Amino acid sequence: xxxxxxxxxxxxxxxxxxxxxxxxxxxxxxxxxxxxxxxxxxxxxxxxxxxxxxxxxxxxxxxxxxxxxxxxxxxxxxxxxxxxxxxxxxxxxxxxxxxxxxxxxxxxxxxxxxxxxxxxxxxxxx
Numbered sequence: 001x002x003x004x005x006x007x008x009x010x011x012x013x014x015x016x017x018x019x020x021x022x023x024x025x026x027x028x029x030x031x032x033x034x035x036x037x038x039x040x041x042x043x044x045x046x047x048x049x050x051x052x053x054x055x056x057x058x059x060x061x062x063x064x065x066x067x068x069x070x071x072x073x074x075x076x077x078x079x080x081x082x083x084x085x086x087x088x089x090x091x092x093x094x095x096x097x098x099x100x101x102x103x104x105x106x107x108x109x110x111x112x113x114x115x116x117x118x119x120x121x122x123x124x125x126x
Contacts, residue, residue, distance in 0.1 A: 007120055
């Protein structure tokens with residue numbers, strides 16, 4: 001019954017910004033930590049960020065630290081990935097994933113996650 005839907009992907013110029021959304025239905029968002037992963041052609045899937053169930057802790061890949069920010073609004077059953085200072089190497093399909101976990105736990109390991117959205121395409125190009 002759980003459904004995960006990402007949105008917000010687009011074509012943007014280098015240096016631009018996007019905000020991706022992850023909306024859950026079928027279960028309350030606060031059951032889960034929320035991870036963001038990305039996969040570009042020819043590359044393995046990369047863990048981008050994770051925000052804990054409470055929003056009290058978060059992890060980021062070194063490649064995006066300082067540029068991307070995860071947030072969540074449990075009342076709206078939505079999580080967000082704000083992406084600033086985008087680079088061409090950020091081009092990928094971005095997936096939202098959910099993880100049943102302790103209140104402050106996060107992981108950037110995809111095998112830890114329970115369910116995935118279909119992805120949204122982010123293209124950064126001049």
